[in-house]
Amino acid sequence: MANKGIAVVGSINIDMVFSLPRLPVTGETVSGASFAAHPGGKGANQAVAAARLEVPTVMIGCVGDDSWGQFLLSGLQGEGIDCAHVAQVPGSSGCAGIMVAAGGDNLIAVATGANALLSPGRVEGAGDAIAQSKALMTQLEIPLETVMTALKLAKEAGVITILDPAPAQALPPELLALVDYLTPNAHEASSLTGIDVHCWNTAAQAARKLRNQGVNTVIVTMGKLGAFFSGPAGEVRIAAPRVATVDATAAGDAFNGALTAALIQGIQPDIAADIAAAAGALAVAKAGAQPSLPTLAELGKAVSLPW
Numbered sequence: 001m002a003n004k005g006i007a008v009v010g011s012i013n014i015d016m017v018f019s020l021p022r023l024p025v026t027g028e029t030v031s032g033a034s035f036a037a038h039p040g041g042k043g044a045n046q047a048v049a050a051a052r053l054e055v056p057t058v059m060i061g062c063v064g065d066d067s068w069g070q071f072l073l074s075g076l077q078g079e080g081i082d083c084a085h086v087a088q089v090p091g092s093s094g095c096a097g098i099m100v101a102a103g104g105d106n107l108i109a110v111a112t113g114a115n116a117l118l119s120p121g122r123v124e125g126a127g128d129a130i131a132q133s134k135a136l137m138t139q140l141e142i143p144l145e146t147v148m149t150a151l152k153l154a155k156e157a158g159v160i161t162i163l164d165p166a167p168a169q170a171l172p173p174e175l176l177a178l179v180d181y182l183t184p185n186a187h188e189a190s191s192l193t194g195i196d197v198h199c200w201n202t203a204a205q206a207a208r209k210l211r212n213q214g215v216n217t218v219i220v221t222m223g224k225l226g227a228f229f230s231g232p233a234g235e236v237r238i239a240a241p242r243v244a245t246v247d248a249t250a251a252g253d254a255f256n257g258a259l260t261a262a263l264i265q266g267i268q269p270d271i272a273a274d275i276a277a278a279a280g281a282l283a284v285a286k287a288g289a290q291p292s293l294p295t296l297a298e299l300g301k302a303v304s305l306p307w
C-alpha cells in the first residue's frame with residue numbers, strides 16, 4: 001500500500017537544445033551554437049513539479065534502451081519519484097530537438113520514441129499504483145487510448161483525475177466525461193471548442209462549453225493574465241502574480257503539479273488554483289524547464305500552504 005499521493009501517466013523526453021545566433025533555413029548550416037541536453041516531457045515535468053512539493057509521486061511511463069533512457073530514469077529517481085512503473089523499452093527515448101535563436105524564435109522537432117510504447121496494457125499493469133493514489137495527472141504526449149485507460153482506472157478507484165490537454169488535439173466526449181480537472185492553455189481551449197480564446201470572456205465561454213461536454217472543472221491557463229476557473233461551485237478569475245519573465249517554459253507543468261499537490265490535501269479547488277498560479281509564476285521567473293519548478297520551501301514563501 002502506502003502511496004496516497006499522485007500518479008502521473010505521461011511522457012518522458014530528453015530535450016536537446018541548440019542555442020544559436022539565428023535559425024537555419026532549409027539546407028543551411030549555422031555554426032556558433034551552444035548545446036545542452038535536459039530532461040523534459042510534460043509527464044516527467046509534472047511529476048517533478050509534484051515531487052518538489054513533497055507529495056508521494058509515482059511515474060508511469062517508458063524510456064528507451066539508449067543511454068538517454070538511463071539518464072532520464074536516474075533523474076526522476078533523484079527527485080524522489082517512484083519509478084517502479086517506468087519501463088526501459090527497445091528503441092530510442094522520446095526526444096525533442098529544439099533550436100532557439102538569439103531573439104527567442106524557435107524550431108522544435110519531436111520524436112515520440114519510447115512514449116509511443118506506453119500502451120493501455122502497461123498502464124493496466126500499474127493499476128494498483130493508480131488505485132493507491134489520491135490523484136492521477138496525465139497529458140497528451142502518449143497514445144490517446146492509454147490516456148483513456150488511465151482515466152478509467154482512476155475513476156473506477158475514486159481517484160481525482162487531472163488532464164492537461166497538451167499538445168492540442170480533438171478529444172472524444174467519453175474521455176472528457178472522465179476528467180475532473182481539465183487545464184487547457186488558451187490555444188488548447190480554442191482548439192477543443194472552436195472558440196477563439198484571447199480574454200476572460202472567451203475563456204469563460206470555452207470553459208462552459210467544455211463543462212457542458214462532461215468535464216467537472218475547467219481551468220483555462222492564460223499566461224501572464226492568470227487562469228479562468230469554472231467549477232460546480234462557481235467561476236473565478238485567478239490573477240497571475242506579477243513577475244519578470246525569464247523563461248516561460250514549463251509554466252503549465254508547474255501549474256498542474258502544484259494544482260494537483262494542493263487538491264490532494266483537500267484544499268478547496270479555487271484556492272488550489274491560486275497556489276498553482278503562484279507556482280506557474282515562479283517557473284517563468286527562472287530559466288529552464290525542470291530547474292525552474294519550485295520546491296515546497298520556494299512556493300511556501302510566495303503563497304500560504306497548508307501542508
Ligand SMILES: Nc1ncnc2c1ncn2[C@@H]1O[C@H](COP(=O)(O)OP(=O)(O)OP(=O)(O)O)[C@@H](O)[C@H]1O
Pocket residue numbers: 166185186220221222223224225226227240241242243245248249250251252253255276277278279280281284
Ligand atoms: N508571465 C507570467 N507571469 C505570471 N504568471 C504566469 C506567467 N506565465 C504563466 N504564468 C502562470 O502559469 C500558468 C500557466 O501558464 P500558461 O498559460 O502559459 O501555460 P502553458 O501555455 O501550458 O505553458 P507551457 O506549455 O509553456 O508550460 C498561468 O495560468 C499563470 O498562472
Ligand SMILES: [Mg+2]
Pocket residue numbers: 164166185252253
Ligand atoms: Mg501547457
